[in-house]
Amino acid sequence: MTMPTPDPQTSSYAVSPGAAPGVVCLALCGAWTQTSAMPSARALLDATARPGVTTLAFTTQELGVWDSMLPLLVTELTALGAARHLTIDLAGLPSGVQTLVALATPTAPAAKPAPATPDSLVQQLGRETATLAGWCAEMVCFFGATTVALARWLRGSACVRANDVILQIRECGANALPIVSLVSVLVGVIFAFVGILQLRQFGVEIYVADLVAVIMIRVMGAVMVGIVLAGRTGSAFAAQLGTMQVNEEIDSLRVLGIPPMEFLVVPRVVAWAVMMPLLCLYADFLGVCGGMVVGVNALHLNIIEYLQRTQAAVSVADVLVGLVHSAVFGVLIAMAGCLCGMRCRRSAEAVGQAATSAVVMSIVSIIAATSLITAVCNVLGI
Amino acid sequence: MTTGATCIQVSDLTMAYGTRVIMRDLNFAVRRGEVFIIMGGSGCGKSTLLRHMIGLVPPAHGHVVVNGVDMWCGPEAERERQLRRCGVLFQSGGLWSSMTLGENVALPLQQYTTLSARAIADVVAFKLALMGLTGCEQLYPSELSGGMQKRAGLARALALDPDLLFCDEPSAGLDPVSARNLDDLIVTLSRSLGTTVVVVTHDLASIFAIGTTAIYLDNQTHTIIAEGNPAVLRDTCAQAAVRLFLQGGRAHGDTH
Secondary structure: OOOOOOOOOOEEEEEEEOOOOOEEEEEEEEEEOOOOOOOOHHHHHHHHOOOOOOEEEEEOOOEEEEOOHHHHHHHHHHHHHHHOOOEEOOOOOOHHHHHHHHHHOOOOOOOOOOOOOOOOHHHHHHHHHHHHHHHHHHHHHHHHHHHHHHHHHHHOOOOOOHHHHHHHHHHHOHHHHHHHHHHHHHHHHHHHHHHHHHHHOOOOHHHHHHHHHHHHHHHHHHHHHHHHHHHHHHHHHHHHHHHHHHOOHHHHHHHOOOOHHHHHHHHHHHHHHHHHHHHHHHHHHHHHHHHHHHHHHHHOOOHHHHHHHHHHHOOHHHHHHHHHHHHHHHHHHHHHHHHHHHOOOOOHHHHHHHHHHHHHHHHHHHHHHHHHHHHHHHHHOO | OOOOOEEEEEEEEEEEEOOEEEEEEEEEEEEOOOEEEEEEOOOOOHHHHHHHHOOOOOOOEEEEEEOOEEOOOOOHHHHHHHHOOEEEEEOOEOOOOOOOHHHHHHHHHHHHOOOOHHHHHHHHHHHHHHOOOOOOOOOOHHHOOHHHHHHHHHHHHOOOOOOEEEEEOOOOOOOHHHHHHHHHHHHHHHHHHOOEEEEEOOOHHHHHHHOOEEEEEOOOOOOEEEEEOHHHHHHHOOOHHHHHHHOOOOOOOOOO
16 A cells, blocks of 8 residues: 555545455544544545445554544444445454544434424514413512412511521611712712703793602602612522522422521511611702702702792691602512522523513513502502 | 653642732643542642643632643633634533534534534434443433433533643542432543543542542642542552541541
8 A cells, every 4th residue: 555655644545356256444643633634534434435436444553643533434324334334344443443433323313302492473463472471470479479378477487597688678677878878869860950940931930849849759759769770689589589589598498397488588678678668768958968969059949938939838648659669669669579590590600691681570560650659649649 | 551742731820810919830731631639628729720721710829731822821812723722611511502412512513623514413423422422312301310411511511622632520429329320420431532631529539530630739738739549549648638538528538
């Protein structure tokens, strides 16, 4: 057998008739690795195709380095050769290649998965609707389970640690004060500036005190606190519970007979229902202060005058409506965070999705609840 | 199994977290083709030593030289090129949970080879078939048992046909039969492909089944107190602690 001197860095081969009739011999030379531009199995079979040949054998005296690409090629040769009634004789290959080929050849043929047919539009629509319906049912179930757990807690029979409640109160209350302060002062300032521009057209700039006070105390204080805290703490709840789900911590609560709804969800919901109205009052106060800073500086109003107008404009009902808003938001945000965390799947990506959907769900439910409460107040004339 | 030239040289290595020294004055060499065992009691720093050898943690003092390249004194590019020739099987598999098994094994190939997408798919299918995971490309890690996750982790570690394979506690969390099968798989693959294997373990069955050379990290003296073939160490080591460890904690010295 004669051939040109092989380059040790590339794959090359030579075909010669074998010792026995019906056998063709493939001599492998040089490197057969991921980087050596190996020929494909089909090309090799075509090159060795001879009339009357039934067996393909190998010689490897001049084979240099090889990696797992060589056994992969031999596996493919075996599969393709079977279709052409060609037997592949592995005896001439290095023992390592033979071992790997044997290891990679499954003893039983793997069950072929059914070919995936693309769904029709109607099927997709149906599936999406069913998913949506399931999701709504899940929300209702979660709401029910939370209510039951809260009722058990009020009766004193729930498994809730007082420490957890206090920890959550600190987390969503005291620790949130700086960001709530900043946002509510700025919102008050913005309302005052915009209000002055409009009211000046009628020469009644003094009413800017009424405008800021009513809008902050009745709605915007609660809404701003809700949105800020949904991003700050609602997402943290979802990520925390989601990670607990991934680490099987929630499972270990369940097997100990501790209902996660009571142990994890109740402290959060209670803490939020308590702290949101307090934060809302704080935000109302700072929002009015922000408006006053603008009123005093831009309109040269007297501080006392501004406060008197504010007092005259705001009724107890306004304050109560604001507090109802904020308590509802608190419960909604806490439940959205917990729901998204509890239904998280077991992967890093799912935890991220849980945090994102907690924020989206909180903000959507805040807006929806605001519309509903405002409409009800309108009808009742509050 | 014949052993060849030195491929990892650890010299005067001191490992520390802040001021707390874990191990000091570690000196050993791993030779090509060996199955090198790092053993020792729980919490003695076996896994930390492995993390030093694969360049995840810088040494407090000393050098780790892999295939002639100092992992911490040379240029960054050289270190990364070297790491590409190392495969690592992490204790819990370390599979990326948001990718399928196929994507997990394909990522190193896409990153570091010029193979076509079709060729990569073939290689991925072959590597998974070697591990007995034929047809599992579309499954996510969370859908697998612990043993399957380990084997999938091994498939990913071997995706680039590394010269060096590091395994952190390969048999931890597996039943004895699965553990033995995984050990056999590691040895078969490494012998067939000529890979050098470094295994961190305290599983005696693995140590005797696959280890050709072992070092023992001692909790008390914070350094290596024995090096050699595990079976020989068990019978003849001068250090009582090593004999006790290798005899499975039974205190009598001469029987096993």
